[in-house]
Amino acid sequence: MSHLFPTYARWEIEPESASGSTIIDKNGNKYLDFTSGIGVCNLGHRPIHVEKAVHKQLNQYWHVSNLFQSDSQETAAKMLAQAAGLHRVFFANSGAEANEAAIKLARKATGRTKIITFINSFHGRTFATMSATGQDKIKHGFGPMLETFVYVPFHDIESVKAEMGNDVAAVMLEIVQGEGGIHVGSKEFLQGVQELCKQHGALFIIDEIQTGIGRTGKPFAFQHYDLDPDLVTSAKGLGNGFPIGAVIGKEKLTPYFGPGSHGSTFGGNPVSIAAAVATMETIFNTEFLDEVVDKSQFLFLLLRTHLKHLHIIQDIRGIGLMAGIECQIPVTTLLSELRKMGLIVLPAGEKVIRLLPPLTISKEDLEKSVIIIKHLLEKLYLSPNNKKMAIN
Missing domain, CATH: 3.40.640.10 (Type I PLP-dependent aspartate aminotransferase-like (Major domain))
Known part of the structure; x- marks a missing residue:
């Protein structure tokens, strides 16, 4: 029995170590962390x-x-x-x-x-x-x-x-x-x-x-x-x-x-x-912030390129490295499935997937994350004319 008040709906992951944009759990599983501790670890883990x-x-x-x-x-x-x-x-x-x-x-x-x-x-x-x-x-x-x-x-x-x-x-x-x-x-x-x-x-x-x-x-x-x-x-x-x-x-x-x-x-x-x-x-360095802007443009281009064909997507919005993918369904189960695929993201309200990667994230990891989201939604999406998801 836990002695903690159950104020958090905790995930199934218990971190063992973390560095940069990666979390490793106690079972040795690796995850891309696109939560940054809910917008906290802007320089990634343990800079x-x-x-x-x-x-x-x-x-x-x-x-x-x-x-x-x-x-x-x-x-x-x-x-x-x-x-x-x-x-x-x-x-x-x-x-x-x-x-x-x-x-x-x-x-x-x-x-x-x-x-x-x-x-x-x-x-x-x-x-x-x-x-x-x-x-x-x-x-x-x-x-x-x-x-x-x-x-x-x-x-x-x-x-x-x-x-x-x-x-x-x-x-x-x-x-x-x-x-x-x-x-x-x-x-x-x-x-x-x-x-x-x-x-x-x-x-x-x-x-x-x-x-x-x-x-x-x-x-x-x-x-x-x-x-x-x-x-x-x-x-x-x-x-x-x-x-x-x-x-x-x-x-x-x-x-x-x-x-x-x-x-x-x-x-x-x-x-x-x-x-x-x-x-x-x-x-607070011009060169660093310019890189954030460049990565932001890359991220939103990826999101719109890879997800625009999915009818389940209602909107893609945000600024900098703070992105929201609004879906036509609640996203709780989607977030759980993404964790199984090695990507940790957040909700923002009931129907929005929130991406808050560290500002030091590589373009390679940005692309990897978007492809994971794309693959999940394509796997669960029934047909171009059907706006329901097959989620178990």
Whole structure:
């Protein structure tokens, strides 16, 4: 009997080791890992540069407290702030904590409580971030949510206008709704939301937990759209597997996060900071990001070339190395079958296969993954005129 709460529908795989884009399980089976720890291991498993930085810090000290000065935190904060075009950073342990901090800061800085978020968004599982999330399924059974969040349809600027007013503290959104199905925001919509925030004195918060740290081919996804957010949250890929989150904000918000206003015992832990600095040294590099863009173009060309003839495919969408394959059926069984074929992928909602390969993935492995998906769907697909799948 397990002593763990059954909060996860665990797969049949137990990893023994991992390196780069490969996981080897306890039975010696090899898998292409196109989850990256759910968008965490952007440099793949155990990249040498990050591993060396972590080992160095482990031989110095593991934890003191945030009452001490920290040159490494200052270095990491400067790298993040400069990459985002912002000024100040607060370090947390996770994306949920980063979003929680951003919500607190927005309410304190504006003196308002209403926050607009979007249907199918995902911002975390703490009470505030669960309340911010526009998906009822994660709230079931937990009673009333915080009442100051309202949810409007993504890409519907008129719905944002209808809720916007001088009582709004912030609008919080994802550039790409990752958990919600890989829905990519348009430039017109995102810039329209930003303008409404400016008109009404509300803060513009961008949740880059999954899209940040090079995932889309830029340091942050909002940089594809000429946006100027007040707050950006980051986590997942920031530490390449070590727990860390961050809120990055404008200088004008500094007075509202003074001593005693917020804190985190383990936030900015020295080992996680060492991993984050090493990760950013690699990813925040023009040549590296250009390679991500090139691989992205290659991946989407492969997907459209090899899958377009399959009537079961509803849509292929995404940005950078963040792709969604929308099917006409629930994908749970498909994901299980793909694991049997040596490819580990994720769902994004009920009917979307989500691909989040490491940014260091080779083109050979990108092609291999798409061929595996193609072979499975061709095997299970009944006929060009039949939209049902033969899945046992």
